[in-house]
Amino acid sequence: MKNNQQAPSQTIFKLLEEMYPDAHCELNFSNPFQLLIATILSAQATDRKVNQITERLFQQYTTPQKLLRLTQEELEQSIKEIGLYHNKAKNILATCRILVEKHQGDVPRNFEELTELPGVGRKTANVVLSNAFGIPALAVDTHVLRVSNRLGLATGKNPDLVEDQLKSLISRKKWSLAHHLLIWHGRRMCHAKRPECLLCPLQPFCSEAQSKASSAPHQ
DNA sequence: AACTCGGGGCA
DNA sequence: TGCCCAGAGTT
Incomplete structure (x- = not known):
């Protein structure tokens, strides 16, 4: 743990709000089902590509029942521009079957289901919920x-523990906003490399x- | 904890 | 070329 200057988390989030007043979810969605599919597709893919693909896909296949008219091969073809398309097509169709058979075609509203x-993992589930x-x-x-x-808002690489730490710093109303602020900062300025x-x-x-x-920058 | 899936974007 | 992309599932 470096002895960086400690700031109240409220100060950090306030600055983030000033830096990114327009922070929001960049996946197109008009209903829970379409957001669910878009978020499954977004794993390790760029949101721009996902928006292109889903915009096409949802012109005809707006519900799980309609999406199930596609064979896996056909769905793979329509999402081929992003990687991992084989697994994603298989998972999406399996998910649609479960939605139809066990949830009356609706998207469940709790993390477990x-x-x-x-x-659908922890990330996708949380995105859909919020x-x-x-x-x-x-x-x-x-x-x-x-x-x-x-930023010293959390410690460690376990997503569950980090989630708990962040939630303890912020009021429930701002959990989703905090998520988007941290995402935007990570993508626009605070890059990994x-x-x-x-x-x-x-x-x-x-x-x-x-x-x-404290270390000499190379280049 | 490490590994795999994966085509496209970007420098 | 090499690295990264609003992860999830398996070993």
Whole structure:
């Protein structure tokens, strides 16, 4: 643990809100089912590609019942522009079958039933809960993990523990906002490899910036 | 905890 | 070329 300057988490989140006043979910969605599918597709893929694919897909296949008209091979073809498409197509169709057979074609509204769906893990479940249903949730992905560690908001690489730490710092109403703020910061400035610490207003509170400053930068 | 899936974007 | 992308499942 570096002896970086400690700041109240409220200060950090306030600065993040000023930096990213427009932070929001960048996946297109008009209903819970479509957000669920888009989020399954988004694993290790760019959100821009996912938006392109889902925009096409949902023109015809707007519900699990309709999506099940596709064979796995046909679905694979329509999502082939992103990687991992074989597993994703298989998982999406299996998920659609469960939605139809056990949930009357609806998306369940709790973490346990969501994570029972093939292709839906802790991250996807939390995204659907917060963005589709407005249920307080804080999804911890690689960006949230990295940024919250650097800013001293959380410690460790276990997503469950980091989720608990972050939730304890923020009121329930702001869990989803905090998630999006940390994501946006991770994607726009606080990159894994070459974070733009010189431009970062949070630099005084950051262990990463401190360690970079004390070591000679190459290049 | 480490490994695999994976085509596309970007430097 | 090499690395990364709003992860999940298996070993």
